[in-house]
Amino acid sequence: MASVPALARNWPLQSRNDRVSIRRAGTSRLSVAAAVSTSAPTGVVTREEVITSDPFNNVSENIFEKLNKNHHQNPDHPLGIIKQVIFDYFDEQFNDGEYTKFDNLKPVVSTEMNFDQVLVPKDHVSRSPNDTYYVDENTVLRCHTSAHQAGLLKEGHTKFLCIGDVYRRDTIDATHYPAFHQMEGVRVFEKAEWEAAGCTDVELAEKELKRALEGMVTHLFGEVEMRWVDAYFPFTDPSFELEIFFQGEWLEVLGCGVMQQVILDAGAGEGKKAWAFGLGLERLAMILFDIPDIRLFWTDDKRFLSQFQAGCFKPGGVGTKFQSFSKFPPCLKDVSFWVNEQFTENNLCEMVRGVGGDLVESVALIDDFTNKKTGKQSNCFRITYRSMERSLTNEEIDDLQMKIRAAMEGEMALELR
Ligand code: FA5
Numbered sequence: 001m002a003s004v005p006a007l008a009r010n011w012p013l014q015s016r017n018d019r020v021s022i023r024r025a026g027t028s029r030l031s032v033a034a035a036v037s038t039s040a041p042t043g044v045v046t047r048e049e050v051i052t053s054d055p056f057n058n059v060s061e062n063i064f065e066k067l068n069k070n071h072h073q074n075p076d077h078p079l080g081i082i083k084q085v086i087f088d089y090f091d092e093q094f095n096d097g098e099y100t101k102f103d104n105l106k107p108v109v110s111t112e113m114n115f116d117q118v119l120v121p122k123d124h125v126s127r128s129p130n131d132t133y134y135v136d137e138n139t140v141l142r143c144h145t146s147a148h149q150a151g152l153l154k155e156g157h158t159k160f161l162c163i164g165d166v167y168r169r170d171t172i173d174a175t176h177y178p179a180f181h182q183m184e185g186v187r188v189f190e191k192a193e194w195e196a197a198g199c200t201d202v203e204l205a206e207k208e209l210k211r212a213l214e215g216m217v218t219h220l221f222g223e224v225e226m227r228w229v230d231a232y233f234p235f236t237d238p239s240f241e242l243e244i245f246f247q248g249e250w251l252e253v254l255g256c257g258v259m260q261q262v263i264l265d266a267g268a269g270e271g272k273k274a275w276a277f278g279l280g281l282e283r284l285a286m287i288l289f290d291i292p293d294i295r296l297f298w299t300d301d302k303r304f305l306s307q308f309q310a311g312c313f314k315p316g317g318v319g320t321k322f323q324s325f326s327k328f329p330p331c332l333k334d335v336s337f338w339v340n341e342q343f344t345e346n347n348l349c350e351m352v353r354g355v356g357g358d359l360v361e362s363v364a365l366i367d368d369f370t371n372k373k374t375g376k377q378s379n380c381f382r383i384t385y386r387s388m389e390r391s392l393t394n395e396e397i398d399d400l401q402m403k404i405r406a407a408m409e410g411e412m413a414l415e416l417r
Protein backbone atom coordinates (compact mmCIF):
# COMPACT_ATOMS: atom_id res chain seq x y z
CA MET A 1 0.00 0.00 0.00
CA ALA A 2 1.32 3.40 -0.95
CA SER A 3 2.05 5.96 1.73
CA VAL A 4 1.97 9.60 0.77
CA PRO A 5 4.00 12.33 2.46
CA ALA A 6 2.57 14.59 5.11
CA LEU A 7 0.59 17.44 3.69
CA ALA A 8 0.44 20.66 5.60
CA ARG A 9 -2.63 19.37 7.38
CA ASN A 10 -4.11 20.86 10.45
CA TRP A 11 -7.01 19.36 12.29
CA PRO A 12 -9.85 21.66 11.51
CA LEU A 13 -12.42 18.91 12.15
CA GLN A 14 -14.30 20.38 9.23
CA SER A 15 -14.04 19.70 5.57
CA ARG A 16 -11.19 22.14 5.13
CA ASN A 17 -8.81 19.24 5.23
CA ASP A 18 -10.82 17.13 2.83
CA ARG A 19 -11.04 19.71 0.14
CA VAL A 20 -9.96 23.13 -0.87
CA SER A 21 -12.30 25.96 -0.13
CA ILE A 22 -12.06 29.58 0.73
CA ARG A 23 -12.81 30.16 4.37
CA ARG A 24 -12.65 32.76 7.01
CA ALA A 25 -11.94 31.33 10.43
CA GLY A 26 -13.79 32.57 13.46
CA THR A 27 -12.19 33.19 16.83
CA SER A 28 -12.45 31.16 19.96
CA ARG A 29 -14.16 32.28 23.16
CA LEU A 30 -14.58 29.21 25.27
CA SER A 31 -14.36 28.28 28.89
CA VAL A 32 -14.20 24.99 30.73
CA ALA A 33 -17.39 23.29 31.84
CA ALA A 34 -18.19 20.65 34.42
CA ALA A 35 -17.98 17.15 32.96
CA VAL A 36 -21.24 15.44 32.08
CA SER A 37 -21.43 11.70 32.70
CA THR A 38 -20.15 10.23 29.46
CA SER A 39 -22.21 7.13 29.07
CA ALA A 40 -25.61 8.53 29.94
CA PRO A 41 -27.80 7.00 27.22
CA THR A 42 -29.35 9.13 24.50
CA GLY A 43 -32.99 9.32 25.45
CA VAL A 44 -34.92 11.91 23.50
CA VAL A 45 -33.30 15.30 23.05
CA THR A 46 -36.02 17.90 23.47
CA ARG A 47 -36.26 21.12 21.49
CA GLU A 48 -36.07 23.22 24.68
CA GLU A 49 -32.86 21.47 25.59
CA VAL A 50 -30.99 22.54 22.46
CA ILE A 51 -32.75 25.61 21.06
CA THR A 52 -32.56 28.30 23.72
CA SER A 53 -32.36 32.06 24.01
CA ASP A 54 -28.79 31.81 25.28
CA PRO A 55 -26.60 34.30 23.36
CA PHE A 56 -24.26 31.45 22.41
CA ASN A 57 -27.04 29.29 21.00
CA ASN A 58 -26.71 28.65 17.26
CA VAL A 59 -28.65 25.38 16.87
CA SER A 60 -31.13 25.68 13.99
CA GLU A 61 -34.53 23.99 13.59
CA ASN A 62 -33.04 22.04 10.71
CA ILE A 63 -30.40 20.55 12.97
CA PHE A 64 -32.84 19.90 15.81
CA GLU A 65 -34.89 17.76 13.40
CA LYS A 66 -31.88 15.50 12.88
CA LEU A 67 -31.23 14.97 16.59
CA ASN A 68 -33.55 12.10 17.41
CA LYS A 69 -33.35 10.16 14.15
CA ASN A 70 -30.65 7.76 15.37
CA HIS A 71 -30.32 6.06 11.96
CA HIS A 72 -27.35 4.10 13.28
CA GLN A 73 -29.70 2.29 15.68
CA ASN A 74 -31.97 1.14 12.84
CA PRO A 75 -30.74 -2.31 11.70
CA ASP A 76 -32.32 -1.84 8.23
CA HIS A 77 -30.82 1.60 7.56
CA PRO A 78 -27.58 1.63 5.52
CA LEU A 79 -25.79 3.24 8.50
CA GLY A 80 -27.12 0.60 10.91
CA ILE A 81 -26.05 -2.11 8.46
CA ILE A 82 -22.46 -0.79 8.18
CA LYS A 83 -22.30 -0.43 11.95
CA GLN A 84 -23.19 -4.09 12.34
CA VAL A 85 -20.69 -5.24 9.70
CA ILE A 86 -17.89 -3.38 11.53
CA PHE A 87 -19.00 -4.70 14.93
CA ASP A 88 -19.00 -8.23 13.44
CA TYR A 89 -15.48 -7.71 12.08
CA PHE A 90 -14.17 -6.75 15.52
CA ASP A 91 -15.93 -9.73 17.08
CA GLU A 92 -14.45 -12.10 14.48
CA GLN A 93 -10.97 -10.61 14.47
CA PHE A 94 -10.67 -10.42 18.23
CA ASN A 95 -12.52 -12.40 20.87
CA ASP A 96 -16.29 -12.15 20.70
CA GLY A 97 -17.40 -9.21 22.78
CA GLU A 98 -13.82 -8.18 23.58
CA TYR A 99 -14.67 -4.70 22.32
CA THR A 100 -17.45 -3.03 24.30
CA LYS A 101 -19.89 -1.27 21.96
CA PHE A 102 -21.78 1.95 22.58
CA ASP A 103 -24.39 3.29 20.20
CA ASN A 104 -26.57 5.38 22.48
CA LEU A 105 -24.41 8.07 24.04
CA LYS A 106 -26.04 11.47 24.15
CA PRO A 107 -24.93 13.89 21.39
CA VAL A 108 -25.29 16.93 23.66
CA VAL A 109 -21.95 17.16 25.47
CA SER A 110 -19.88 19.65 27.44
CA THR A 111 -17.15 21.68 25.75
CA GLU A 112 -14.85 19.96 28.20
CA MET A 113 -15.66 16.55 26.68
CA ASN A 114 -15.69 17.74 23.09
CA PHE A 115 -12.51 19.82 23.28
CA ASP A 116 -10.59 20.05 26.57
CA GLN A 117 -10.39 16.35 27.43
CA VAL A 118 -8.93 15.63 23.99
CA LEU A 119 -6.45 18.52 24.19
CA VAL A 120 -7.97 20.76 21.54
CA PRO A 121 -6.15 24.09 22.04
CA LYS A 122 -8.15 27.02 23.40
CA ASP A 123 -7.66 29.01 20.23
CA HIS A 124 -8.34 26.13 17.83
CA VAL A 125 -10.65 27.02 14.97
CA SER A 126 -12.94 24.01 15.61
CA ARG A 127 -14.10 25.73 18.85
CA SER A 128 -15.45 28.65 16.88
CA PRO A 129 -19.25 29.05 16.76
CA ASN A 130 -18.73 29.34 13.02
CA ASP A 131 -17.77 25.65 12.99
CA THR A 132 -19.60 24.09 15.93
CA TYR A 133 -23.20 24.10 17.16
CA TYR A 134 -23.37 25.60 20.64
CA VAL A 135 -26.29 25.10 23.02
CA ASP A 136 -24.66 27.54 25.43
CA GLU A 137 -21.13 28.61 26.21
CA ASN A 138 -20.29 25.29 27.90
CA THR A 139 -22.43 22.87 25.90
CA VAL A 140 -22.25 21.75 22.27
CA LEU A 141 -23.62 19.15 19.88
CA ARG A 142 -20.59 16.86 19.72
CA CYS A 143 -18.60 17.44 16.56
CA HIS A 144 -16.81 14.12 16.82
CA THR A 145 -17.19 10.88 18.76
CA SER A 146 -13.74 11.57 20.26
CA ALA A 147 -15.77 13.54 22.83
CA HIS A 148 -16.35 10.18 24.57
CA GLN A 149 -12.76 8.89 24.58
CA ALA A 150 -11.69 10.23 27.96
CA GLY A 151 -14.96 9.45 29.75
CA LEU A 152 -15.12 5.85 28.56
CA LEU A 153 -11.48 5.27 29.54
CA LYS A 154 -12.26 6.67 32.99
CA GLU A 155 -15.14 4.23 33.29
CA GLY A 156 -12.57 1.46 32.88
CA HIS A 157 -13.13 0.50 29.23
CA THR A 158 -9.90 -0.43 27.48
CA LYS A 159 -11.24 -1.75 24.15
CA PHE A 160 -14.32 -0.07 22.78
CA LEU A 161 -16.27 1.10 19.76
CA CYS A 162 -18.59 4.04 20.07
CA ILE A 163 -20.92 5.23 17.31
CA GLY A 164 -23.17 8.24 17.13
CA ASP A 165 -24.49 11.25 15.24
CA VAL A 166 -22.15 14.26 15.14
CA TYR A 167 -22.77 17.85 14.06
CA ARG A 168 -20.69 20.46 12.28
CA ARG A 169 -21.45 23.77 10.68
CA ASP A 170 -19.95 23.06 7.31
CA THR A 171 -20.08 23.74 3.61
CA ILE A 172 -22.59 21.78 1.52
CA ASP A 173 -21.95 19.21 -1.19
CA ALA A 174 -22.47 15.54 -2.04
CA THR A 175 -20.04 14.20 0.59
CA HIS A 176 -20.47 16.80 3.37
CA TYR A 177 -23.54 17.27 5.52
CA PRO A 178 -23.94 19.22 8.79
CA ALA A 179 -25.09 16.06 10.59
CA PHE A 180 -23.36 12.75 10.02
CA HIS A 181 -22.23 9.64 11.91
CA GLN A 182 -18.88 8.61 13.29
CA MET A 183 -17.50 5.51 14.93
CA GLU A 184 -14.72 5.88 17.45
CA GLY A 185 -12.47 2.95 18.31
CA VAL A 186 -9.98 2.74 21.18
CA ARG A 187 -7.66 -0.07 22.24
CA VAL A 188 -5.32 0.11 25.28
CA PHE A 189 -2.13 -1.97 25.55
CA GLU A 190 -0.23 -3.05 28.67
CA LYS A 191 3.56 -3.07 29.03
CA ALA A 192 3.68 -6.87 28.88
CA GLU A 193 2.23 -6.72 25.37
CA TRP A 194 4.96 -4.58 23.78
CA GLU A 195 7.60 -6.48 25.72
CA ALA A 196 6.28 -9.74 24.33
CA ALA A 197 6.21 -8.24 20.84
CA GLY A 198 9.83 -7.11 21.17
CA CYS A 199 9.18 -3.54 20.10
CA THR A 200 8.48 -0.13 21.60
CA ASP A 201 5.05 0.88 22.90
CA VAL A 202 4.47 3.32 20.03
CA GLU A 203 5.58 0.77 17.43
CA LEU A 204 3.16 -1.80 18.79
CA ALA A 205 0.22 0.61 18.91
CA GLU A 206 0.87 1.91 15.39
CA LYS A 207 1.34 -1.57 13.94
CA GLU A 208 -1.79 -2.96 15.61
CA LEU A 209 -3.82 0.10 14.62
CA LYS A 210 -2.96 -0.21 10.95
CA ARG A 211 -3.47 -3.96 11.02
CA ALA A 212 -6.94 -3.61 12.57
CA LEU A 213 -8.02 -0.88 10.17
CA GLU A 214 -6.60 -2.38 7.00
CA GLY A 215 -8.33 -5.61 8.00
CA MET A 216 -11.57 -3.74 8.56
CA VAL A 217 -11.39 -2.07 5.15
CA THR A 218 -10.63 -5.37 3.43
CA HIS A 219 -13.47 -7.01 5.37
CA LEU A 220 -15.82 -4.29 4.12
CA PHE A 221 -14.62 -3.80 0.56
CA GLY A 222 -12.66 -6.86 -0.44
CA GLU A 223 -9.73 -5.71 -2.53
CA VAL A 224 -9.67 -1.95 -2.72
CA GLU A 225 -6.98 0.67 -3.26
CA MET A 226 -6.18 2.45 0.00
CA ARG A 227 -3.37 4.64 1.28
CA TRP A 228 -2.15 6.11 4.56
CA VAL A 229 -1.59 9.85 4.74
CA ASP A 230 0.29 11.51 7.60
CA ALA A 231 -2.06 13.84 9.47
CA TYR A 232 -2.38 16.01 12.55
CA PHE A 233 -4.86 15.67 15.41
CA PRO A 234 -4.35 17.28 18.83
CA PHE A 235 -5.26 13.98 20.52
CA THR A 236 -2.91 11.55 18.72
CA ASP A 237 0.76 11.36 17.82
CA PRO A 238 1.69 10.05 15.32
CA SER A 239 -1.54 10.64 13.39
CA PHE A 240 -2.79 9.26 10.08
CA GLU A 241 -5.71 9.38 7.71
CA LEU A 242 -6.85 6.51 5.56
CA GLU A 243 -8.06 7.23 2.06
CA ILE A 244 -9.86 4.93 -0.37
CA PHE A 245 -9.91 5.32 -4.13
CA PHE A 246 -13.54 5.94 -5.08
CA GLN A 247 -14.99 7.14 -8.39
CA GLY A 248 -11.64 8.38 -9.64
CA GLU A 249 -10.68 10.23 -6.44
CA TRP A 250 -9.07 9.60 -3.07
CA LEU A 251 -11.79 9.88 -0.41
CA GLU A 252 -10.76 10.33 3.22
CA VAL A 253 -12.67 7.84 5.36
CA LEU A 254 -11.04 7.99 8.77
CA GLY A 255 -8.54 9.68 11.06
CA CYS A 256 -6.48 7.79 13.66
CA GLY A 257 -3.27 7.57 15.60
CA VAL A 258 -1.48 6.73 18.81
CA MET A 259 -3.33 8.38 21.69
CA GLN A 260 -1.59 11.30 23.42
CA GLN A 261 -0.14 9.99 26.66
CA VAL A 262 -1.76 12.69 28.82
CA ILE A 263 -5.25 11.58 27.76
CA LEU A 264 -4.44 7.94 28.39
CA ASP A 265 -2.73 8.55 31.75
CA ALA A 266 -5.69 10.61 32.97
CA GLY A 267 -8.23 8.06 31.76
CA ALA A 268 -6.65 4.64 32.24
CA GLY A 269 -3.70 5.20 34.58
CA GLU A 270 0.00 5.42 33.76
CA GLY A 271 2.30 2.98 31.99
CA LYS A 272 -0.03 2.11 29.08
CA LYS A 273 -0.29 2.85 25.37
CA ALA A 274 -3.35 3.09 23.11
CA TRP A 275 -4.52 3.60 19.57
CA ALA A 276 -7.67 5.47 18.57
CA PHE A 277 -9.57 5.99 15.33
CA GLY A 278 -12.64 7.94 14.18
CA LEU A 279 -14.36 7.08 10.92
CA GLY A 280 -17.17 8.60 8.90
CA LEU A 281 -20.00 6.07 8.45
CA GLU A 282 -21.69 7.88 5.55
CA ARG A 283 -18.47 7.91 3.55
CA LEU A 284 -18.09 4.14 3.91
CA ALA A 285 -21.75 3.49 3.17
CA MET A 286 -21.65 5.70 0.07
CA ILE A 287 -18.80 3.66 -1.36
CA LEU A 288 -20.17 0.27 -0.35
CA PHE A 289 -23.75 0.79 -1.50
CA ASP A 290 -23.08 3.20 -4.39
CA ILE A 291 -25.09 5.95 -2.69
CA PRO A 292 -24.32 9.09 -4.69
CA ASP A 293 -25.50 11.82 -2.33
CA ILE A 294 -25.13 12.16 1.44
CA ARG A 295 -28.62 13.72 1.80
CA LEU A 296 -30.18 10.35 0.98
CA PHE A 297 -29.27 9.06 4.45
CA TRP A 298 -31.89 11.44 5.86
CA THR A 299 -34.75 10.74 3.47
CA ASP A 300 -38.00 9.05 4.51
CA ASP A 301 -38.59 7.97 0.91
CA LYS A 302 -39.59 4.31 0.80
CA ARG A 303 -37.91 3.95 -2.59
CA PHE A 304 -34.61 4.49 -0.77
CA LEU A 305 -35.24 2.76 2.56
CA SER A 306 -36.90 -0.34 1.09
CA GLN A 307 -33.70 -1.16 -0.80
CA PHE A 308 -31.82 -1.99 2.42
CA GLN A 309 -32.35 -4.70 5.02
CA ALA A 310 -30.21 -6.03 7.86
CA GLY A 311 -27.91 -8.67 6.40
CA CYS A 312 -28.21 -7.39 2.80
CA PHE A 313 -24.52 -6.57 2.85
CA LYS A 314 -21.94 -9.32 2.80
CA PRO A 315 -18.29 -8.74 3.72
CA GLY A 316 -16.06 -8.04 0.77
CA GLY A 317 -18.33 -5.44 -0.80
CA VAL A 318 -20.77 -8.04 -2.09
CA GLY A 319 -24.46 -7.36 -1.82
CA THR A 320 -27.00 -4.67 -2.41
CA LYS A 321 -26.12 -1.73 -4.61
CA PHE A 322 -28.39 1.26 -4.52
CA GLN A 323 -30.59 1.59 -7.60
CA SER A 324 -31.01 5.28 -8.26
CA PHE A 325 -34.62 6.36 -8.62
CA SER A 326 -33.95 10.04 -8.96
CA LYS A 327 -32.74 11.49 -12.19
CA PHE A 328 -34.52 14.73 -11.59
CA PRO A 329 -32.78 17.70 -13.15
CA PRO A 330 -30.88 20.21 -11.02
CA CYS A 331 -31.74 23.88 -10.93
CA LEU A 332 -28.81 26.30 -10.62
CA LYS A 333 -28.95 29.80 -9.16
CA ASP A 334 -25.99 32.15 -8.77
CA VAL A 335 -25.73 35.01 -6.33
CA SER A 336 -22.98 37.66 -6.31
CA PHE A 337 -22.24 40.08 -3.50
CA TRP A 338 -19.58 42.22 -1.87
CA VAL A 339 -18.02 40.34 1.03
CA ASN A 340 -18.24 42.06 4.43
CA GLU A 341 -16.18 41.59 7.61
CA GLN A 342 -18.48 39.10 9.32
CA PHE A 343 -19.17 36.97 6.23
CA THR A 344 -18.32 33.25 6.45
CA GLU A 345 -19.13 30.46 4.03
CA ASN A 346 -20.45 28.31 6.89
CA ASN A 347 -22.93 31.02 7.89
CA LEU A 348 -24.11 31.28 4.30
CA CYS A 349 -24.52 27.49 4.02
CA GLU A 350 -26.40 27.33 7.32
CA MET A 351 -28.81 30.05 6.21
CA VAL A 352 -29.29 28.48 2.75
CA ARG A 353 -29.94 25.07 4.34
CA GLY A 354 -32.40 26.73 6.72
CA VAL A 355 -34.40 28.17 3.82
CA GLY A 356 -34.04 25.40 1.22
CA GLY A 357 -33.68 22.32 3.47
CA ASP A 358 -32.60 19.17 1.66
CA LEU A 359 -33.56 20.63 -1.73
CA VAL A 360 -30.13 22.26 -1.60
CA GLU A 361 -27.64 19.88 -3.15
CA SER A 362 -24.57 22.12 -2.98
CA VAL A 363 -23.35 25.64 -2.36
CA ALA A 364 -20.13 26.40 -4.18
CA LEU A 365 -17.91 29.43 -4.55
CA ILE A 366 -17.50 29.90 -8.30
CA ASP A 367 -15.91 33.33 -8.48
CA ASP A 368 -13.81 35.44 -6.13
CA PHE A 369 -12.13 38.69 -7.10
CA THR A 370 -10.99 41.92 -5.50
CA ASN A 371 -11.61 45.23 -7.17
CA LYS A 372 -8.15 46.79 -7.58
CA LYS A 373 -9.36 50.36 -7.12
CA THR A 374 -11.77 49.99 -4.20
CA GLY A 375 -10.16 46.95 -2.57
CA LYS A 376 -13.64 45.47 -2.22
CA GLN A 377 -13.93 41.67 -2.51
CA SER A 378 -16.68 40.12 -4.56
CA ASN A 379 -17.88 36.50 -4.29
CA CYS A 380 -20.24 34.57 -6.48
CA PHE A 381 -21.82 31.39 -5.07
CA ARG A 382 -23.74 28.84 -7.10
CA ILE A 383 -26.61 27.14 -5.30
CA THR A 384 -27.66 23.85 -6.85
CA TYR A 385 -31.20 22.75 -6.04
CA ARG A 386 -32.33 19.21 -6.72
CA SER A 387 -34.88 16.97 -5.14
CA MET A 388 -34.18 13.28 -4.64
CA GLU A 389 -37.90 12.60 -4.87
CA ARG A 390 -39.57 14.77 -7.49
CA SER A 391 -39.23 17.46 -10.17
CA LEU A 392 -38.95 20.99 -8.84
CA THR A 393 -41.01 23.82 -10.28
CA ASN A 394 -39.47 27.14 -11.34
CA GLU A 395 -41.82 29.01 -9.07
CA GLU A 396 -40.79 27.20 -5.90
CA ILE A 397 -37.08 27.64 -6.64
CA ASP A 398 -37.52 31.32 -7.51
CA ASP A 399 -39.37 31.71 -4.26
CA LEU A 400 -36.57 30.03 -2.26
CA GLN A 401 -33.89 32.03 -4.05
CA MET A 402 -35.75 35.27 -3.29
CA LYS A 403 -35.90 34.36 0.40
CA ILE A 404 -32.19 33.56 0.37
CA ARG A 405 -31.35 36.87 -1.29
CA ALA A 406 -33.49 38.71 1.23
CA ALA A 407 -31.74 36.97 4.14
CA MET A 408 -28.34 37.79 2.65
CA GLU A 409 -29.28 41.45 2.51
CA GLY A 410 -31.09 41.42 5.85
CA GLU A 411 -29.58 39.04 8.43
CA MET A 412 -26.16 38.89 6.78
CA ALA A 413 -26.04 42.60 5.83
CA LEU A 414 -24.48 41.80 2.45
CA GLU A 415 -24.59 44.12 -0.53
CA LEU A 416 -25.80 42.04 -3.47
CA ARG A 417 -24.47 42.79 -6.93
C1 FA5 B 1 -12.09 13.58 13.51
O1 FA5 B 1 -13.24 13.90 13.70
C2 FA5 B 1 -11.26 12.91 14.57
N1 FA5 B 1 -11.99 12.95 15.83
C3 FA5 B 1 -10.95 11.46 14.16
C4 FA5 B 1 -9.96 10.79 15.05
C5 FA5 B 1 -10.38 10.00 16.11
C6 FA5 B 1 -8.58 10.93 14.83
C7 FA5 B 1 -9.47 9.37 16.95
C8 FA5 B 1 -7.67 10.33 15.66
C9 FA5 B 1 -8.12 9.54 16.71
P1 FA5 B 1 -12.10 14.31 10.99
O2 FA5 B 1 -12.57 15.69 11.23
O3 FA5 B 1 -11.11 14.14 9.91
O4 FA5 B 1 -11.45 13.72 12.29
O5 FA5 B 1 -13.37 13.41 10.69
C10 FA5 B 1 -13.29 11.98 10.65
C11 FA5 B 1 -14.08 11.43 9.46
O6 FA5 B 1 -15.42 11.93 9.49
C12 FA5 B 1 -13.55 11.89 8.10
O7 FA5 B 1 -12.48 11.09 7.71
C13 FA5 B 1 -14.77 11.71 7.23
O8 FA5 B 1 -14.94 10.35 6.88
C14 FA5 B 1 -15.92 12.07 8.15
N2 FA5 B 1 -16.41 13.46 7.94
C15 FA5 B 1 -15.82 14.63 8.31
N3 FA5 B 1 -16.60 15.69 7.99
C16 FA5 B 1 -17.73 15.19 7.40
C17 FA5 B 1 -18.95 15.78 6.87
N4 FA5 B 1 -19.19 17.08 6.93
N5 FA5 B 1 -19.88 14.94 6.34
C18 FA5 B 1 -19.66 13.61 6.32
N6 FA5 B 1 -18.56 13.00 6.82
C19 FA5 B 1 -17.60 13.77 7.35
Ligand code: MG
Binds near residue numbers: 018252
Ligand atom coordinates in the same frame (compact mmCIF):
# COMPACT_ATOMS: atom_id res chain seq x y z
MG1 MG C 1 -10.16 14.64 8.36
